[in-house]
Amino acid sequence: MIGVAVLGAGRIAQVHVKAIHAAGARFVAVYDVVTAAAQWLAEQHGAAAETSVAAILARPDVDAVIIASPTDTHVDFTIRCAEAGKAVLCEKPLALEVAEAQRCIDRLGSCPTVIQLGFNRRFDPSHRALQQALAAGDIGALEQLTITSRDPGPPPTSYLLHSGGLFKDMTIHDLDMARWLLDEPIVSVYAQGSCLVDPAIGALGDIDTASVMLRTASGKQCTILNSRRAVYGYDQRIEALGATGMLVSGNHYETSLLRFSAKSAGAPTALQNFFLDRYADSYRLELIDFLDAVRTGRAPSVSLGDGLAALRLAEAAQQSLASGQAIAVN
Amino acid sequence: MIGVAVLGAGRIAQVHVKAIHAAGARFVAVYDVVTAAAQWLAEQHGAAAETSVAAILARPDVDAVIIASPTDTHVDFTIRCAEAGKAVLCEKPLALEVAEAQRCIDRLGSCPTVIQLGFNRRFDPSHRALQQALAAGDIGALEQLTITSRDPGPPPTSYLLHSGGLFKDMTIHDLDMARWLLDEPIVSVYAQGSCLVDPAIGALGDIDTASVMLRTASGKQCTILNSRRAVYGYDQRIEALGATGMLVSGNHYETSLLRFSAKSAGAPTALQNFFLDRYADSYRLELIDFLDAVRTGRAPSVSLGDGLAALRLAEAAQQSLASGQAIAVN
Amino acid sequence: MIGVAVLGAGRIAQVHVKAIHAAGARFVAVYDVVTAAAQWLAEQHGAAAETSVAAILARPDVDAVIIASPTDTHVDFTIRCAEAGKAVLCEKPLALEVAEAQRCIDRLGSCPTVIQLGFNRRFDPSHRALQQALAAGDIGALEQLTITSRDPGPPPTSYLLHSGGLFKDMTIHDLDMARWLLDEPIVSVYAQGSCLVDPAIGALGDIDTASVMLRTASGKQCTILNSRRAVYGYDQRIEALGATGMLVSGNHYETSLLRFSAKSAGAPTALQNFFLDRYADSYRLELIDFLDAVRTGRAPSVSLGDGLAALRLAEAAQQSLASGQAIAVN
Amino acid sequence: MIGVAVLGAGRIAQVHVKAIHAAGARFVAVYDVVTAAAQWLAEQHGAAAETSVAAILARPDVDAVIIASPTDTHVDFTIRCAEAGKAVLCEKPLALEVAEAQRCIDRLGSCPTVIQLGFNRRFDPSHRALQQALAAGDIGALEQLTITSRDPGPPPTSYLLHSGGLFKDMTIHDLDMARWLLDEPIVSVYAQGSCLVDPAIGALGDIDTASVMLRTASGKQCTILNSRRAVYGYDQRIEALGATGMLVSGNHYETSLLRFSAKSAGAPTALQNFFLDRYADSYRLELIDFLDAVRTGRAPSVSLGDGLAALRLAEAAQQSLASGQAIAVN
DSSP: OOEEEEEOOSHHHHHHHHHHHHTTOEEEEEEOSSHHHHHHHHHHHTOEEESSHHHHHHOTTOOEEEEOSOGGGHHHHHHHHHHTTOEEEEESOSOSSHHHHHHHHHHTTTOOSOEEEEOGGGGOHHHHHHHHHHHTTTTOSEEEEEEEEEOSSOOOHHHHHTSOOHIIIIIHHHHHHHHHHHOSOEEEEEEEEEOOSOHHHHHTTOOSEEEEEEEETTOOEEEEEEESOOTTOOEEEEEEEETTEEEEEOOOBSOOEEEEOSSOEEESSOBOOSHHHHTHHHHHHHHHHHHHHHHHOOOOSSOHHHHHHHHHHHHHHHHHHHHTSOEEOO | OOEEEEEOOSHHHHHHHHHHHHTTOEEEEEEOSSHHHHHHHHHHHTOEEESSHHHHHHOTTOOEEEEOSOGGGHHHHHHHHHHTTOEEEEESOSOSSHHHHHHHHHHTTTOOSOEEEEOGGGGOHHHHHHHHHHHTTTTOSEEEEEEEEEOSSOOOHHHHHTSOOHIIIIIHHHHHHHHHHHOSOEEEEEEEEEOOSOHHHHHTTOOSEEEEEEEETTOOEEEEEEESOOTTOOEEEEEEEETTEEEEEOOOBSOOEEEEOSSOEEESSOBOOSHHHHTHHHHHHHHHHHHHHHHHOOOOSSOHHHHHHHHHHHHHHHHHHHHTSOEEOO | OOEEEEEOOSHHHHHHHHHHHHTTOEEEEEEOSSHHHHHHHHHHHTOEEESSHHHHHHOTTOOEEEEOSOGGGHHHHHHHHHHTTOEEEEESOSOSSHHHHHHHHHHTTTOOSOEEEEOGGGGOHHHHHHHHHHHTTTTOSEEEEEEEEEOSSOOOHHHHHTSOOHIIIIIHHHHHHHHHHHOSOEEEEEEEEEOOSOHHHHHTTOOSEEEEEEEETTOOEEEEEEESOOTTOOEEEEEEEETTEEEEEOOOBSOOEEEEOSSOEEESSOBOOSHHHHTHHHHHHHHHHHHHHHHHOOOOSSOHHHHHHHHHHHHHHHHHHHHTSOEEOO | OOEEEEEOOSHHHHHHHHHHHHTTOEEEEEEOSSHHHHHHHHHHHTOEEESSHHHHHHOTTOOEEEEOSOGGGHHHHHHHHHHTTOEEEEESOSOSSHHHHHHHHHHTTTOOSOEEEEOGGGGOHHHHHHHHHHHTTTTOSEEEEEEEEEOSSOOOHHHHHTSOOHIIIIIHHHHHHHHHHHOSOEEEEEEEEEOOSOHHHHHTTOOSEEEEEEEETTOOEEEEEEESOOTTOOEEEEEEEETTEEEEEOOOBSOOEEEEOSSOEEESSOBOOSHHHHTHHHHHHHHHHHHHHHHHOOOOSSOHHHHHHHHHHHHHHHHHHHHTSOEEOO
């Protein structure tokens, strides 16, 4: 049974701990800079709370480490864990700067351990069914791809301050989806951004509403629609137009209840609220996939290079927003 | 160009007059016991208002007659028109009593003219697409059929007094649908009826909520669900379970607008309100089909015998309700 | 932490064991007449495999017992467990004969322990949302209830031989749903049954296609539609018409993928396959609810009396099918 | 009764003639450069076939003229009809060049007659319901607007040669929708175009797949997705994200039939095929609205200025495509 440690004991770490159990692995130890948080999580699950990363890495019963600590620790922790011979699943984003992500990749270039980046949405059953149908040729050649990704409401300002901005924090997931589904190099990025939801977000120099248009070398077109606020729930859709059809990965509802009244007909509730519900399956399946790579030694499904590539596109979107012009990428 | 006269100048007559134009025939003359109503309709469309049925039948430019007068005139008018050599499209029901309907059929047994009964729902594009898919074997042998038919609200008491009761007035449409779709003899009828919508309906000895269960010789099962009130609009659905699939003819909405809010997701309006909207197409297509029979001399798509058969089932439902037991029919 | 034992180690027992973990209780021990099955399940989860019910009951660390053994053991095991002071969650049906179920209830009349019957569908989030909306008056007084419940395909003949027949094996779930949602006494049962799916089922004297109509004292109408075969997947729907609206608990799909082609538009896959997928949540929530009753000492959400009442209705359906007439119940 | 003449006797002229009847006006005369076409259409409807525009304008029984002739005649015919004192409904586009459209507007600046441009989609009941809900504040301030508009298949090359290119021929409808729904000045246009459907289209210097991004002064974002091919049918959707909700005007299907099989669940047919079906209602309602303006003397709902504004945006899209950069407009 693979032994897994977790760096970080916050909300997303807790999601991963549940997934460890469900995947039939063993949650061995946890470290968090807030010792009490690590202790609480460890006690809940009969694991050890260690007081340093070094202590985690020193444990022979730790085969793999999930890095769920703040973004600015991702590169260092990834390097330390990988160089200690542990398999690594690092939460997204790998870094907030291209240079930093590049440094990580350069350093670990020949490292033989499995290192996977946490773009969990690739494992969502609905998105994955779309990707598989696309790859199977169900709609012929892809022509237009539309990714809608809107949060139910904005995070606190304290979070936004260290988020890297909407493109690196939120759009980066969609940029990875775009790369995964377009399956050919993106050559151009055009971005619009506005502050329409909350002036406090604008005061930070950030935006809360964005539309991004990508183009591949062969002329495939991709649109990403983001907002920090969709009062009707967590809006997560992908639509792919191809030569012989269209595929849509639609939204998920909490229940299948419909209500018909004199004034309306439809679901009496909003969509699933947020990513912990909507993507619960994808976190679970991501870990199963990662553990499979650890067991078999195969290459991870999502590489550090995927993290770097998405980050490059997010930076291009920032440049486009600043300049008002489309940015060529390669 | 076929010349068509209409007996009756009320709401349903007006629907037919529109359909005459759309079908490329000529609306020639109208008669209504209320002379002013006939004159008003005639003037709107450049037709003649005649003051008797005899005057209508005397016109050589009248090839076909649509009977849209009160139910108690249907049999007599059908006989007079048919014996005058006119083609006839008679509104449902043919009569309120089996004996009366039988008399009409006996009298006109050898009459060579086209006589069609107005079970217009057979021409609804959605119901017809279901029937055609069924006939084409798309779901294999039919096993269970469910027909939901609910009015948006009850008619006035004055109407109900002469309606023949829910089974003969409302269910009769669904009994015809059942016969058409089951496509084999019905051997048993069981009916439940309640007065849940309006006590005034119960005071008339009528019911407003009914569930009817039919069975064919080979064991196919059919359920009809009726109500005089569906506040969410005119609820008209058919569902067919077969050996290799299921077909559903679903409801129609006024627009395709959906609204997503913090509290709900769906159509911000109810279903189409009532039969003049929902079945506008079926009235139009019914007339085109009837005129085609007139032109080609082929047998009508819906016969007086179909009217009689549905009426027999409605009477069996009344007997079942009275006795609380299933009634064998043949 | 509540200690739970399981009697039976088959498919449904495994579902409960997963739910025990998810509910934060402890899976302590298992017994199955097939010793190897019990050992296998025990090993998977670090529990003890006991070789008799007595051994299970003798363990002080067993607070509650889930009875997931064959139906003909349910009453005896329930009595033994309850009299040993263990809380009991017994799978449905309680028994195949009314007299047997009555014997259990009589014997345990004053037993103070929590005894819950496993009508898990009451805990399905979609069905429950419908029930809560109904109870909250969202559609006013209930008038017509339609329960569609069709399996993807028939079970093996070996299962059917000991199933008690379609009404007691399959319809019983829907009869419980009807009782729960109608929320007033049912006074009449009319049933139709056919063998349309597989002649082998008819050869056993059983049916595979059924339509059941219930009526309450106040005239509410309920229809249940059953089939042992729905090739499009596990068809589980509830529809409630009320004075001010309609509620529908619709089907569940494996993913939210839709495909639009030149020939069709919709989901490229069938519905969720069967109850282990469709009702996974309801098994989980059922156990959470049961454990809450165990912890707090409150009455269970589903009683043995509920099991008896559903069984009485199933017997009435059998009588109706045999006689071809509606059966009065009280 | 208003007398209406039609210039042009082709497919779209025939749609308007049907709408004239349905709107209770009188179809008086028709002119087409192909005399036989005009004669055929006139005979069908008891109207006169004139052999020149002058002859049409000389008729005192012509109150209004519908211009449904080739695009390069629109400006001249509009000027001649309006200066002859006839009300005018001119099909879109007003012209293929901004200068030509401007010339028409300058010339007719003080002309008192009703002159309406044929952006018929503004009258589609579903799109209009969206616009009204938006105007009523149902979703608060608009933030992101997405317009999907895809034809079932490309027109013949002979048509494309004189179409003005995708932006002026096809996107122009969506640009008008955008102006109508955004309801504030558009300040920026960015366009991507590809030839992915048919190389013959590229050989003409045209594109068949386009994505256009618009921005208003206050930061509202709008995306238009166009393709000359959607094999699943005529794809016409509008989606509006606002501060308190989302509105969607969805696609229309030919029937409400759904089919559930072992492999799929959904509509067994594609969407409505093309604009003559999908927008039949909007042509009809457009004419009713136009005739109301003629009768009452009020300003038309869609002005020549609306035609010019959409044309300016189409030209900006062409410039953006040529330069690869966003184009500022005012």
